[in-house]
Amino acid sequence: MMLSADIKNKYELVVGLEVHAQLLTKSKMYASDSTEFGNLPNTHISVLTLGHPGTLPKVNKKAVEFAVKMGLACNSEITRRNIFARKNYFYPDLPKGYQITQDKGPICVGGEVPLTLPDGTKKSVTLTRIHMEEDAGKSMHLVGEVDTLVDYNRAGVPLIEIVSEPDIRSSEEAYAFLMEIKKLVRYLDICDGNMEEGSLRCDANISVRLHGAAEYGKKVEVKNMNSFRNVARAIEHEFERQILLIEEGVEIVSETRTFDATTGTTASMRTKEDLNDYRYFPEPDLSPVVVSEEWLESVRKEMPALPRELHAKFVNEYGLPEYDAGVLTDSKEIALYFNELCEATANYKAASNWMMGPVKSYLNELTLHISDFPIQPNRLADLIGIIDDGKINFSVASQKVYPEMLKNGEKSPLEIAQELNLIQDSDEGSLRPIVESVLAENGAKVEEYRSGKKGLMGMFMGQVMKKSQGKADPKVATKILTELLEN
Amino acid sequence: MEKFLSFDDIKRSLENKETDCKAIVNYYLNNIQTKAHLNAFVEVYTDSALEQAAKVDEKIASGKAGRLAGMVIGIKDVLCYQNHEVNASSKILEGFESQFTATAVQRLIDEDAIIIGRLNCDEFGMGSSNENSVHGKTLNAADESRVPGGSSGGSAVAVQANLCTVSLGTDTGGSVRQPAAFTGLVGIKPTYSRVSRWGLIAYASSFDTIGVFSRNVPDNALVMQIMAGPDDFDSTASRKPVPAFSELLHFEKRVKVAYLKETIESPALQPEIKANTLAVLDRLKQEGHQVDEVNFPLLKYILPTYYILTTAEASSNLSRFDGVKYGYRTPNAHNLESMYKMTRSEGFGEEVKRRIMLGTFVLSASYYDAYFTKAQKVRRLIKEFTEDLLSKYDYIIMPTTPSTAFKFGEHSDDPVAMYLEDLYTVQASVSGVPSLSIPNGVDESGLPIGLQIMANSFKEAELYAFANYLTKSNSN
Numbered sequence: 001m002m003l004s005a006d007i008k009n010k011y012e013l014v015v016g017l018e019v020h021a022q023l024l025t026k027s028k029m030y031a032s033d034s035t036e037f038g039n040l041p042n043t044h045i046s047v048l049t050l051g052h053p054g055t056l057p058k059v060n061k062k063a064v065e066f067a068v069k070m071g072l073a074c075n076s077e078i079t080r081r082n083i084f085a086r087k088n089y090f091y092p093d094l095p096k097g098y099q100i101t102q103d104k105g106p107i108c109v110g111g112e113v114p115l116t117l118p119d120g121t122k123k124s125v126t127l128t129r130i131h132m133e134e135d136a137g138k139s140m141h142l143v144g145e146v147d148t149l150v151d152y153n154r155a156g157v158p159l160i161e162i163v164s165e166p167d168i169r170s171s172e173e174a175y176a177f178l179m180e181i182k183k184l185v186r187y188l189d190i191c192d193g194n195m196e197e198g199s200l201r202c203d204a205n206i207s208v209r210l211h212g213a214a215e216y217g218k219k220v221e222v223k224n225m226n227s228f229r230n231v232a233r234a235i236e237h238e239f240e241r242q243i244l245l246i247e248e249g250v251e252i253v254s255e256t257r258t259f260d261a262t263t264g265t266t267a268s269m270r271t272k273e274d275l276n277d278y279r280y281f282p283e284p285d286l287s288p289v290v291v292s293e294e295w296l297e298s299v300r301k302e303m304p305a306l307p308r309e310l311h312a313k314f315v316n317e318y319g320l321p322e323y324d325a326g327v328l329t330d331s332k333e334i335a336l337y338f339n340e341l342c343e344a345t346a347n348y349k350a351a352s353n354w355m356m357g358p359v360k361s362y363l364n365e366l367t368l369h370i371s372d373f374p375i376q377p378n379r380l381a382d383l384i385g386i387i388d389d390g391k392i393n394f395s396v397a398s399q400k401v402y403p404e405m406l407k408n409g410e411k412s413p414l415e416i417a418q419e420l421n422l423i424q425d426s427d428e429g430s431l432r433p434i435v436e437s438v439l440a441e442n443g444a445k446v447e448e449y450r451s452g453k454k455g456l457m458g459m460f461m462g463q464v465m466k467k468s469q470g471k472a473d474p475k476v477a478t479k480i481l482t483e484l485l486e487n
Numbered sequence: 488m489e490k491f492l493s494f495d496d497i498k499r500s501l502e503n504k505e506t507d508c509k510a511i512v513n514y515y516l517n518n519i520q521t522k523a524h525l526n527a528f529v530e531v532y533t534d535s536a537l538e539q540a541a542k543v544d545e546k547i548a549s550g551k552a553g554r555l556a557g558m559v560i561g562i563k564d565v566l567c568y569q570n571h572e573v574n575a576s577s578k579i580l581e582g583f584e585s586q587f588t589a590t591a592v593q594r595l596i597d598e599d600a601i602i603i604g605r606l607n608c609d610e611f612g613m614g615s616s617n618e619n620s621v622h623g624k625t626l627n628a629a630d631e632s633r634v635p636g637g638s639s640g641g642s643a644v645a646v647q648a649n650l651c652t653v654s655l656g657t658d659t660g661g662s663v664r665q666p667a668a669f670t671g672l673v674g675i676k677p678t679y680s681r682v683s684r685w686g687l688i689a690y691a692s693s694f695d696t697i698g699v700f701s702r703n704v705p706d707n708a709l710v711m712q713i714m715a716g717p718d719d720f721d722s723t724a725s726r727k728p729v730p731a732f733s734e735l736l737h738f739e740k741r742v743k744v745a746y747l748k749e750t751i752e753s754p755a756l757q758p759e760i761k762a763n764t765l766a767v768l769d770r771l772k773q774e775g776h777q778v779d780e781v782n783f784p785l786l787k788y789i790l791p792t793y794y795i796l797t798t799a800e801a802s803s804n805l806s807r808f809d810g811v812k813y814g815y816r817t818p819n820a821h822n823l824e825s826m827y828k829m830t831r832s833e834g835f836g837e838e839v840k841r842r843i844m845l846g847t848f849v850l851s852a853s854y855y856d857a858y859f860t861k862a863q864k865v866r867r868l869i870k871e872f873t874e875d876l877l878s879k880y881d882y883i884i885m886p887t888t889p890s891t892a893f894k895f896g897e898h899s900d901d902p903v904a905m906y907l908e909d910l911y912t913v914q915a916s917v918s919g920v921p922s923l924s925i926p927n928g929v930d931e932s933g934l935p936i937g938l939q940i941m942a943n944s945f946k947e948a949e950l951y952a953f954a955n956y957l958t959k960s961n962s963n
Contacts, residue, residue, distance in 0.1 A: 051812070088802075
């Protein structure tokens with residue numbers, strides 16, 4: 001049965017997201033083993049990681065700081081006395097038979113993530129909580145092997161779980177929320193934010209209800225979406241699937257479903273009846289971690305500028321359009337480069353144009369990161385400066401000087417322009433003979449112009465540029481041309 | 488002839504060059520062999536103990552010996568010792584070798600103690616008779632038809648039968664004090680968190696402590712002061728400094744002592760134990776101490792609270808023994824689920840399985856609040872009551888056990904009767920306060936009776952001094 005727009009419009013989508021972010025600490029959540037990715041299986045597995053009898057966990061302070069940073073970035077309340085809890089279940093990739101996590105009293109309570117949707121609409125998603133926990137190992141089912149193999153390198157790697165309230169109303173909002181989370185964790189440098197590699201993972205709680213209904217519908221949890229795009233696809237699919245069921249008079253059951261990226265559909269994994277009873281209880285092997293005022297203050301001092309702060313600065317202080325600010329704050333490194341650039345020039349709009357034009361296209365073309373960009377912000381500011389001073393024009397700057405700067409980031413743009421003999425000629429005395437000779441060589445065109453074909457101005461200008469080898473200051477040249485033609 | 492009955496003895500003999508560590512170790516090795524039928528030792532480290540003895544002898548000769556040079560120690564089979572097997576008396580840890588040494592054990596080794604072997608116990612410390620062991624039962628040397636107590640039964644008998652100088656046990660609900668009482672020894676459960684649990688195979692994490700068995704108070708105090716103290720490997724270990732217990736044994740002040748009416752008047756209490764306990768209280772009064780009877784209305788809640796909370800923690804602590812990574816794995820499974828079920832069914836003994844089931848039950852969603860949450864609340868009440876009482880009184884005195892050592896099989900069909908063995912010892916465990924059992928005469932059959940003394944948290948020094956005073960006046 002196809003879902004008509006009329007029917008679909010009767011319903012409202014309600015989504016809450018649970019995002020796991022793998023923290024970029026050097027060691028594990030409760031052990032000193034390395035968290036390095038991509039090593040041979042089972043090379044970072046101490047007795048602690050393997051849950052040997054007699055071992056006791058020890059909290060990684062850095063992981064706590066990272067969680068606090070995320071909380072501060074989301075305006076959450078920071079819990080001062082943190083207790084941990086055990087979540088009990090059996091699985092081969094879980095060495096102790098329980099995961100050490102937080103149950104009651106997560107490190108961050110509440111908070112919000114403000115979003116700007118593609119159409120410019122603003123929206124804020126409320127957070128329920130952010131808590132700390134440890135990752136499990138990886139089970140591997142190799143083709144042709146009967147046995148399941150387990151790699152415990154990932155077991156115990158620190159995670160934070162960010163849980164949103166059911167505030168999300170469309171797949172676009174869900175996508176925007178995830179992008180914002182990714183942007184935040186990257187700005188904070190606490191997670192590389194890569195969903196395809198699993199350093200960001202997302203589960204979605206999805207329900208539908210008639211517009212205006214007071215109660216939420218029964219929610220379905222969808223797992224195994226390994227890209228932002230797939231989260232949006234899964235939500236779209238669930239929205240329609242649930243509406244169809246309701247329209248057919250079938251009751252939605254609370255269940256866990258898995259997303260299949262090849263078909264774009266979800267399938268039931270388990271219903272609530274056979275859900276695990278995780279038997280949470282306070283972890284007796286860890287003493288509470290107290291976030292003191294001093295500790296909190298020191299973390300606060302280390303907080304980098306946040307994307308929304310830079311966005312606001314770019315709009316309010318630098319007078320840039322929202323669009324520019326959005327593009328420039330997409331990545332922390334670009335934003336910080338731009339911010340540094342704006343400290344060296346006052347022509348913010350020109351700076352923004354350079355960033356969004358020549359700089360980005362160079363980076364994209366060579367798939368480079370801004371940290372690999374050879375030109376320092378102050379040199380790029382110098383380039384903007386000599387254009388503003390009329391020493392060279394933009395096209396000469398972008399086509400001749402900029403490529404040279406990319407080859408040699410040390411050299412000043414003025415020096416390059418001088419060496420290449422590109423400095424603009426603004427001297428009327430030297431430009432006048434050139435203009436005169438151009439007009440003399442094009443007598444017929446001059447007549448046409450004078451009889452009304454004003455469009456020929458560009459052609460004259462081109463000739464002047466050619467004769468001056470591109471060095472003629474367009475303003476001065478135009479002035480002389482106009483003067484001679486109009487007489 | 489019995490030799491080396493105290494560490495003082497040993498030190499004197501070493502100083503007088505009447506003996507050396509090798510001879511001491513050989514003496515104990517010989518005893519172990521002669522008394523092998525007691526089944527106290529699970530494994531004797533003959534070679535490494537003799538090697539260590541030779542090293543310590545060299546250190547003594549060069550004047551560089553540690554404070555425990557000449558002391559020979561046995562450790563309970565739940566304490567990790569690097570490159571040595573440790574089983575927690577369970578089939579599920581068959582063949583398992585630890586890759587590290589427990590902090591408590593390491594600190595003793597660092598002071599030149601010699602580790603002579605590991606000692607039998609109830610599986611994962613669960614039991615009061617040492618009958619729940621994959622290694623078989625340990626016999627009480629006072630009467631070989633009787634249990635040595637548990638769970639640290641092997642540790643008790645090893646000292647009782649003079650198979651080592653002192654031994655380490657663990658005490659979660661009485662597992663050092665009760666066997667100490669049954670074998671006529673001094674046994675301490677320190678304040679919870681006083682000794683690092685790193686390397687102690689967990690039974691119930693928020694109750695587990697490492698304790699010491701000895702023939703006398705000074706040896707006990709010395710070993711405890713060396714083991715105790717902060718440890719980076721255990722975030723729950725107390726940061727409090729540790730006094731030199733063994734140098735603070737002098738006792739001459741007048742103190743206030745409370746005894747709990749309900750413990751003395753319990754119908755389950757064996758008459759001789761009651762009489763001997765009251766005799767101590769009388770003597771204290773005569774010697775000018777204040778002795779008051781106090782009501783303890785919470786006594787009847789103590790065992791349920793203890794068993795709910797310890798089994799809950801145990802059910803989770805023992806989840807790691809699943810056949811996936813180490814230890815026993817069933818050869819009979821055909822898929823993951825059956826591997827889990829069969830491994831755990833075949834690997835764990837009956838009592839351990841009973842407690843895992845109980846613990847899983849009290850933590851399950853439908854019963855959580857009725858059992859686990861409520862027991863946590865009652866634990867707080869018991870702790871507050873005990874600490875409050877111990878702020879008004881210096882010590883609480885009571886019997887260590889309701890009866891003296893019972894016969895093998897006597898309680899085997901009735902787990903609850905077995906649990907009642909812990910009636911007097913669990914108060915200190917639930918409250919976390921230190922508690923010590925000292926010998927207090929014998930019953931009509933000549934079986935040792937224990938007297939239990941409790942003090943407030945971190946008052947081990949006061950506890951040892953008072954125990955030292957009491958053992959001296961007892962022998963008068």
